[in-house]
Amino acid sequence: MTQLPAKTERKLGLVIDLDTCVGCHACVVSCKGWNTENYGAPLADTDAYGGNPVGTFLNRVHSYEVTTPEAPPRLVHFPKSCLHCEDAPCVTVCPTGASYKRVEDGIVLVNESACIGCGLCAWACPYGARELDAVEKVMKKCTLCVDRIYNENLPEEDRTPACVRTCPAGARHFGDFADPDSNVSRLTAERGGVDLMPEQGTKPTNKYLPPRPRDALREEVDVLAPFLAPVAETPTGFLGWLDRTLSKLPGGPN
Amino acid sequence: MHPAKSIIAFTTLSGLGFGLLFWLGSGLADFTGWVGFTFHVIGLGLASAGLLASTLHLGHPERALRAFTQWRTSWLSREGLAAVGALTAMGLHTLTVLNGTPITALGFLGAALSFATVFTTSMIYAQLKTVPRWHTWATPALFMALSLGGGALLAAQTQIAAPLLAAAAALQLLWWMKGDQAFRQSATTLATATRLGPGQVRAFEPPHTGTNYLMQEMVYRVGRRHARRLRILALALGYGLPLALLMLPMGHMAALVAVLSHLLGILASRWLFFAEAEHVVGLYYGRPQ
Amino acid sequence: MNQPKINTSPKVSDEVKKTTCYMCACRCGINVHLKDGRVAYIEGNRDHPINKGVLCAKGSAGIMQVNAPSRLRAPLKRVGPRGSGEFEEISWEEALSLATSWLKPLRETAPEKLAFFTGRDQSQSFTGWWAQNFGTPNFAAHGGFCSVNMAAAGIYTMGGAFWEFGSPDWDHAKLFLLFGVAEDHDSNPIKMGMGKLKARGARVVSVNPVRTGYNAVADDWFAITPGSDGLLVLSLIHLLLKAGKIDLDFLAHFTNAPVLLDSDPKSPTHGLFLRDPEGRPQVIDRRTGKLAPWDGEGVEPDLSATHRAAGITHRPVFHALAERYLSEDYAPEAVAQRTGIAASQIRALAGEIARCAFDEAVTINREWTDFRGVTRQTMIGRPVAMHAMRGVSAHSNGFQTARAIHLLQSLIGAVETPGSMRFKPPYPKPATAHPKPHCKVTPGQPLNGPHLGYPQSPADLCLTPEGTPARIDKAYTWENPLSAHGLMHMVISNAHAGDPYKIDTLFLYMANMSWNSSMNTSGVMQMLSDTDENGDYVIPRIIYSDAYSSEMVAYADLVLPDTTYLERHDCISLLDRPISEPGGAADAIRYPVIQPDRDVRGFQSVLLDLGARLGLPAMVKADGSPKFADYADYIVNHERKPGIGPLHGFRMGENGVQHGRGAPNAAQIDEYIKKGGFHVSHIPDGAAYFKPWNRAYQDWAVHIGLYDKPDPYLIQLWVEPLRHFQLAAEGVGAHQPPEHLRARIKTTLDPLPVWYPPFLDEAVDPEEFPIHALTQRPMAMYHSWGTQNAWLRQIHGHNPLFVPTALWEEHGFKDGDWARVTSPHGEIVVPAVNMAALNSHTVWTWNAIGKRKGAWALAEDAPEATKGFLLNHLIHELLPPKGDGLRWSNSDPVTGQAAWFDLRVKIARADAPPESQPNHPAQKSPVGQGPANLAWQVRK
Numbered sequence A: 001m002t003q004l005p006a007k008t009e010r011k012l013g014l015v016i017d018l019d020t021c022v023g024c025h026a027c028v029v030s031c032k033g034w035n036t037e038n039y040g041a042p043l044a045d046t047d048a049y050g051g052n053p054v055g056t057f058l059n060r061v062h063s064y065e066v067t068t069p070e071a072p073p074r075l076v077h078f079p080k081s082c083l084h085c086e087d088a089p090c091v092t093v094c095p096t097g098a099s100y101k102r103v104e105d106g107i108v109l110v111n112e113s114a115c116i117g118c119g120l121c122a123w124a125c126p127y128g129a130r131e132l133d134a135v136e137k138v139m140k141k142c143t144l145c146v147d148r149i150y151n152e153n154l155p156e157e158d159r160t161p162a163c164v165r166t167c168p169a170g171a172r173h174f175g176d177f178a179d180p181d182s183n184v185s186r187l188t189a190e191r192g193g194v195d196l197m198p199e200q201g202t203k204p205t206n207k208y209l210p211p212r213p214r215d216a217l218r219e220e221v222d223v224l225a226p227f228l229a230p231v232a233e234t235p236t237g238f239l240g241w242l243d244r245t246l247s248k249l250p251g252g253p254n
Numbered sequence B: 001m002h003p004a005k006s007i008i009a010f011t012t013l014s015g016l017g018f019g020l021l022f023w024l025g026s027g028l029a030d031f032t033g034w035v036g037f038t039f040h041v042i043g044l045g046l047a048s049a050g051l052l053a054s055t056l057h058l059g060h061p062e063r064a065l066r067a068f069t070q071w072r073t074s075w076l077s078r079e080g081l082a083a084v085g086a087l088t089a090m091g092l093h094t095l096t097v098l099n100g101t102p103i104t105a106l107g108f109l110g111a112a113l114s115f116a117t118v119f120t121t122s123m124i125y126a127q128l129k130t131v132p133r134w135h136t137w138a139t140p141a142l143f144m145a146l147s148l149g150g151g152a153l154l155a156a157q158t159q160i161a162a163p164l165l166a167a168a169a170a171l172q173l174l175w176w177m178k179g180d181q182a183f184r185q186s187a188t189t190l191a192t193a194t195r196l197g198p199g200q201v202r203a204f205e206p207p208h209t210g211t212n213y214l215m216q217e218m219v220y221r222v223g224r225r226h227a228r229r230l231r232i233l234a235l236a237l238g239y240g241l242p243l244a245l246l247m248l249p250m251g252h253m254a255a256l257v258a259v260l261s262h263l264l265g266i267l268a269s270r271w272l273f274f275a276e277a278e279h280v281v282g283l284y285y286g287r288p289q
Numbered sequence C: 001m002n003q004p005k006i007n008t009s010p011k012v013s014d015e016v017k018k019t020t021c022y023m024c025a026c027r028c029g030i031n032v033h034l035k036d037g038r039v040a041y042i043e044g045n046r047d048h049p050i051n052k053g054v055l056c057a058k059g060s061a062g063i064m065q066v067n068a069p070s071r072l073r074a075p076l077k078r079v080g081p082r083g084s085g086e087f088e089e090i091s092w093e094e095a096l097s098l099a100t101s102w103l104k105p106l107r108e109t110a111p112e113k114l115a116f117f118t119g120r121d122q123s124q125s126f127t128g129w130w131a132q133n134f135g136t137p138n139f140a141a142h143g144g145f146c147s148v149n150m151a152a153a154g155i156y157t158m159g160g161a162f163w164e165f166g167s168p169d170w171d172h173a174k175l176f177l178l179f180g181v182a183e184d185h186d187s188n189p190i191k192m193g194m195g196k197l198k199a200r201g202a203r204v205v206s207v208n209p210v211r212t213g214y215n216a217v218a219d220d221w222f223a224i225t226p227g228s229d230g231l232l233v234l235s236l237i238h239l240l241l242k243a244g245k246i247d248l249d250f251l252a253h254f255t256n257a258p259v260l261l262d263s264d265p266k267s268p269t270h271g272l273f274l275r276d277p278e279g280r281p282q283v284i285d286r287r288t289g290k291l292a293p294w295d296g297e298g299v300e301p302d303l304s305a306t307h308r309a310a311g312i313t314h315r316p317v318f319h320a321l322a323e324r325y326l327s328e329d330y331a332p333e334a335v336a337q338r339t340g341i342a343a344s345q346i347r348a349l350a351g352e353i354a355r356c357a358f359d360e361a362v363t364i365n366r367e368w369t370d371f372r373g374v375t376r377q378t379m380i381g382r383p384v385a386m387h388a389m390r391g392v393s394a395h396s397n398g399f400q401t402a403r404a405i406h407l408l409q410s411l412i413g414a415v416e417t418p419g420s421m422r423f424k425p426p427y428p429k430p431a432t433a434h435p436k437p438h439c440k441v442t443p444g445q446p447l448n449g450p451h452l453g454y455p456q457s458p459a460d461l462c463l464t465p466e467g468t469p470a471r472i473d474k475a476y477t478w479e480n481p482l483s484a485h486g487l488m489h490m491v492i493s494n495a496h497a498g499d500p501y502k503i504d505t506l507f508l509y510m511a512n513m514s515w516n517s518s519m520n521t522s523g524v525m526q527m528l529s530d531t532d533e534n535g536d537y538v539i540p541r542i543i544y545s546d547a548y549s550s551e552m553v554a555y556a557d558l559v560l561p562d563t564t565y566l567e568r569h570d571c572i573s574l575l576d577r578p579i580s581e582p583g584g585a586a587d588a589i590r591y592p593v594i595q596p597d598r599d600v601r602g603f604q605s606v607l608l609d610l611g612a613r614l615g616l617p618a619m620v621k622a623d624g625s626p627k628f629a630d631y632a633d634y635i636v637n638h639e640r641k642p643g644i645g646p647l648h649g650f651r652m653g654e655n656g657v658q659h660g661r662g663a664p665n666a667a668q669i670d671e672y673i674k675k676g677g678f679h680v681s682h683i684p685d686g687a688a689y690f691k692p693w694n695r696a697y698q699d700w701a702v703h704i705g706l707y708d709k710p711d712p713y714l715i716q717l718w719v720e721p722l723r724h725f726q727l728a729a730e731g732v733g734a735h736q737p738p739e740h741l742r743a744r745i746k747t748t749l750d751p752l753p754v755w756y757p758p759f760l761d762e763a764v765d766p767e768e769f770p771i772h773a774l775t776q777r778p779m780a781m782y783h784s785w786g787t788q789n790a791w792l793r794q795i796h797g798h799n800p801l802f803v804p805t806a807l808w809e810e811h812g813f814k815d816g817d818w819a820r821v822t823s824p825h826g827e828i829v830v831p832a833v834n835m836a837a838l839n840s841h842t843v844w845t846w847n848a849i850g851k852r853k854g855a856w857a858l859a860e861d862a863p864e865a866t867k868g869f870l871l872n873h874l875i876h877e878l879l880p881p882k883g884d885g886l887r888w889s890n891s892d893p894v895t896g897q898a899a900w901f902d903l904r905v906k907i908a909r910a911d912a913p914p915e916s917q918p919n920h921p922a923q924k925s926p927v928g929q930g931p932a933n934l935a936w937q938v939r940k
């Protein structure tokens, strides 16, 4: 089981748009809400109302600051969940076969009833996408909402991950990367979607769209200068311009 | 990485135990009768104590049997199989020794499996690209040298133990030197982790103000001074003192001191093995690169 | 490969109930999934006009709110000293009899001795109606400390405001300017809108000292120095005027730019409009060159022509405007220093505004007819949308700064036009269409009218015949004449000081006034528990309604425990703060989707019960029995005017069910429930834009009951009511301000937008306190409530002070260091964090994360209490003494808006104390403490 499939029929995953993510954590909590109730054991919170609350989350939003000498500093909100890697090291290290990559769609899952909670898969994942649940003692990770995306009890339009459905800014997109015409493939191509830590050789399925260039409005650009050419230099001159301009407008005496 | 007591105990004790079993099985440490039996039991005891400790570390030890199934890909699974194989072979071998009819082939098999067990253990760590400090050929080399050296020490094989421990000490130093550079030399940086830039990328706010499993498990921090002191302690106790004692004519007491000193030193070194290891996920949480 | 078989189609729930979220005031539609009658999952309602299916972090965490251990369990009577948190649980009968015994004598003798103030409860039309029936003038909600500057500036200027009543045209805007917004009340719509702009590649420009959240995704960041937006905007206006990049057609037809002003400085009506005998402001009609009323049929107002009558020259407003803003005082070079924005950057932005407005105009081919009867074939829009909130409004110059933004919008024709800002019904609605404030008290009788409104002149102030403030919060006095939402932040300190008079009972609802919603928090805690020489509390009685064990609960004598939002009826009404979008009028309900498992009651129902016990006329039948069984009964059967009730959908007409006007319909709530909990009346296409001037819209609004008759109006670039106050300050008229306020009124109540430095800048030495200190709303937390939520508190469990890199290095801060932050009023010691993307004179923190120990059923070592902190300790409700014997309020001089963000501080590195400072002793929890671990699952 922990052998990776040579090829999956589909490659389902997410595109995350770092240009648009406002860092609201909606996806984080919606993920928690759906996944504590559905597939697998609940996602526990220890010391929930105490001095050191620690809970299991399958999706977390970081933020990073990017500074360059030339431009104003930027801040980027950065959501991260399992990337459903093609060469998933978390799967091959698993001694029990609890971790596996699904042949039909490439989703990486943990079969919780087989998991011994050894934690090795979490060590093997470079992205911090797996968390061992402190109460349930099994490995938890993003399921790509496998219990939503095919769920016949949900209306067709809701067969999408909870985090995608809830993202207010529309910064998360779900689809099949094996299909070059899918929304996610097209977005990745158009916006130059990238892999995280490509050097780790995990071949992540999820792609990140980099933030667009920022802060162009710092110098009065040549194309904008004509828009500010003064019509007059003094208030009196301005009223003169006004009279001249008004007289050219329709609506006055014929 | 979080220096979990059970894992430190496991790798240290079972390393030593399987090392001892290796020498016993290979026949190079040739004890017979009750003496042989006792040595065997010590070896088996250490090895299984370690295994037990590691099993207790599991979230669901009751499902531990499943861990034997994935030997095709998983070093942890292989380790399990090798360990059980080694313990079985050496267990039987023990009986034959007690019986006065040691079966050499069984001993060889046990020795090979013991060797393999330690190797597989080391590969669990060495395979992890995510922990650059571990991801090196030197990790299995060090584990093997330590296991064999410690085993020989335990088996009172002075001539074998001395060069092996010296080699282990050299490997240990090399491993630390390499290790201290490893994270910086690995290709993984916050820039590759986030693909943000050009420019300097800095972690600003973590996703949660508190801690989480990942930070507790993977982003352990150890003070530099503390680490240096522990390294010296590990060198002195784990290698220095035992080697010095080996140079002297060994009495039983001296042998016991050498073994205990070695054990303590290796425990310290093993603690550092985990505590100093930086996981790349730390980058996401703003750990310095 | 043999993969495990998993059930990819599990049953999601037994039942889905659709109601309205209450984890914040945005009021999104939610689908509540129930299993065995328990809440199992909450998601956004796709059909809902506000959120269209999405849900924010707080909304998704609702399940943890409903199940929070901090929930109150039964009515509480205080047994320990105020602030201790020692209570006994009592029955509702006892609680209500007690409250009745306190309030009844007040009503019969001195109703003003009851001060009833509410938080962000979303039922102000109801609570206000109750207070009016009680007869006290002392009622308001949180608007005075929240964003009344935004509301008042918008309504006096444009007849609608950004705050809750306006929205960018997300589908057409090409340039979006966002001033001082971290989150907004329109939480989800703004995020969705930003997403739309991003998807279309429109440009987002953020003006904000801090670059997080929306401001982080903005294409351009203007790292403004706090309090100076007005200057930046007036400079943009200067550049656009000078370049003639203004929409003359829009200005002439839809604003009062052409209205004639008395321009004779010696005239007693100087600066007032020239009016005809019917009182209609006059313009010159370009067709005839003669005077004409502004709204005359077919009139073509002239922006330039002047008029002389009776020896007085009358100039159009536009002349005064051009004269003022063409001044070089507003040249980019002149404002760069104070705003922290380079002149080149200001020019670039002005150029981009001009380009978008005029080169990229949006034209919709839709015929429409304006109020003068002129039919136009197209709707031409300027796709430059703007939005602003508390970064602008929470300053003492916020009213005028907001006005400056509205002037900028108007100059380029970017109000209610395609691509710009659009109003949400019941807006547009000019100030003149709102009531005026009422304050006449008659013991045993209702107040003479609604409390809050929009004064038009000094005659409308709430003063007693002796000229003293009629209201406990001193709203509508010369100190802040247009305080349209009251001044909740002054109630406790005024009541404590007995100034303007003493009160007996402070009745608060849903406002954490002993903590995060007060300035000077420690001082307020003291005032609430102070005793007089007899040992009696200075504020004799405090009644409070909360649903949770908040900091304020500890200071109440009687606590009326509310249900949570999933257990009660609520009404999000067009009479109040509805959920409309620019394309439709919408209202909504909540209804009990689960039953409370404890002895709590919906506060609105309790208020009706109390009203009936007090015999308030509107709440009892002729025989004295209660008129309404509960709030649901009120929602259905109360009529504000015949045919107009709290909900506008599914009313009864002659031919059956109809929307808008109509008689009560017993099945109304059931209809709402069936339709997803809300009702939208869509605005017809031809009425969708130019609403204030569009006959089709005006007629539609009358039809559904928003107006009684069409009420078109002009955008008030020149706000005449302000000029009335200024004239009074100049000595004209019967109503005269006190001497010490004359000068201030003259400068700050300017009928044209002005900028003046925030008051604290003048009151303290800027050299000593060189740094601005701000708060921002965290998107995943709602004020203090989020903390009790096991999921949300992990995201924001404590809050550092973010220090700009320049200051960080200057002071030699290192990671993990703490900072001592000192204001003219107080000091805090708190954890510090370095931040580059921040104005270099500004520090900030997340708002309302710090908690008092023992509150919210948290452990005493909760990080919220040990590392978290409030900036509020540094802010005072009064400015530092000026030596004139007076204490000036830390508020906007026009509206009384609390000036939270005027705060100035100095910082220094500090040794880490064991806990953040100041540190208050723990309050006892009346509900115990939460369980250690959660593994939340309802699954059968």
Ligand SMILES: Nc1nc2c(c(=O)[nH]1)N[C@H]1C(S)=C(S)[C@@H](COP(=O)(O)OP(=O)(O)OC[C@H]3O[C@@H](n4cnc5c(=O)[nH]c(N)nc54)[C@H](O)[C@@H]3O)O[C@H]1N2
Pocket (backbone or CB within 6 Å): C119, C120, C142, C145, C146, C147, C509, C510, C511, C512, C513, C516, C517, C518, C545, C546, C547, C548, C549, C550, C551, C552, C562, C563, C564, C565, C603, C775, C776, C782, C783, C784, C785, C847, C848, C871, C872, C900
């Ligand atoms: N430093 C600083 N201070 C500020 C601000 C700032 O920006 N900076 N912002 C100010 C602004 S704009 C505002 S609006 C205020 C907000 O301040 P508050 O209105 O005091 O905010 P909350 O913390 O939401 O407190 C509301 C109370 O309502 C209770 N509550 C929640 N749900 C229910 C319910 O269903 N029924 C009842 N009866 N009670 C309920 C909560 O438990 C809580 O005690 O803070 C102000 N304070």
Ligand SMILES: Nc1nc2c(c(=O)[nH]1)N[C@H]1C(S)=C(S)[C@@H](COP(=O)(O)OP(=O)(O)OC[C@H]3O[C@@H](n4cnc5c(=O)[nH]c(N)nc54)[C@H](O)[C@@H]3O)O[C@H]1N2
Pocket (backbone or CB within 6 Å): C024, C025, C120, C146, C147, C179, C180, C181, C182, C183, C184, C185, C186, C187, C207, C208, C209, C210, C224, C225, C226, C227, C228, C229, C388, C389, C390, C391, C392, C395, C774, C775, C776, C777, C778, C779, C780, C781, C782, C783, C901
């Ligand atoms: N998640 C969440 N949503 C909420 C709330 C909440 O507590 N949590 N509270 C609700 C309430 S009651 C309110 S009033 C609204 C308020 O919503 P916002 O108006 O977004 O309120 P703040 O978070 O106070 O944001 C003020 C912003 O103004 C900036 N700022 C401060 N001073 C200046 C200045 O001088 N100029 C400029 N340009 N910017 C400045 C600050 O950096 C900050 O980004 O949010 C509502 N929505």
Ligand code: SF4
Pocket (backbone or CB within 6 Å): A081, A082, A083, A084, A085, A088, A089, A090, A091, A108, A124, A125, A126, A127, A128, A129, A130, A141, A202
């Ligand atoms: S992101 Fe981590 S957990 Fe997910 S597939 Fe890749 S390696 Fe495995």
Ligand code: SF4
Pocket (backbone or CB within 6 Å): A093, A094, A095, A096, A097, A098, A099, A110, A114, A115, A116, A117, A118, A119, A120, A121, A122, A138, A139
């Ligand atoms: S924790 Fe579970 S899933 Fe992960 S490697 Fe161990 S057994 Fe496999």
Ligand code: SF4
Pocket (backbone or CB within 6 Å): A030, A031, A032, A034, A035, A058, A059, A081, A082, A141, A142, A143, A144, A145, A161, A162, A163, A164
């Ligand atoms: S796909 Fe589902 S499980 Fe994965 S992060 Fe999104 S909500 Fe969580």
Ligand code: SF4
Pocket (backbone or CB within 6 Å): A020, A021, A022, A023, A024, A025, A026, A027, A028, A061, A077, A079, A166, A167, A168, A169, A170, A171, A172
């Ligand atoms: S919900 Fe969307 S916008 Fe919010 S943090 Fe997640 S990805 Fe970003």
Ligand code: SF4
Pocket (backbone or CB within 6 Å): C021, C022, C023, C024, C025, C026, C027, C028, C051, C054, C055, C056, C057, C058, C059, C060, C187, C188
């Ligand atoms: S913005 Fe969030 S908390 Fe506010 S009403 Fe909407 S979903 Fe609820």
Ligand SMILES: [Mo]
Pocket (backbone or CB within 6 Å): C142, C145, C146, C147
């Ligand atoms: Mo507010």
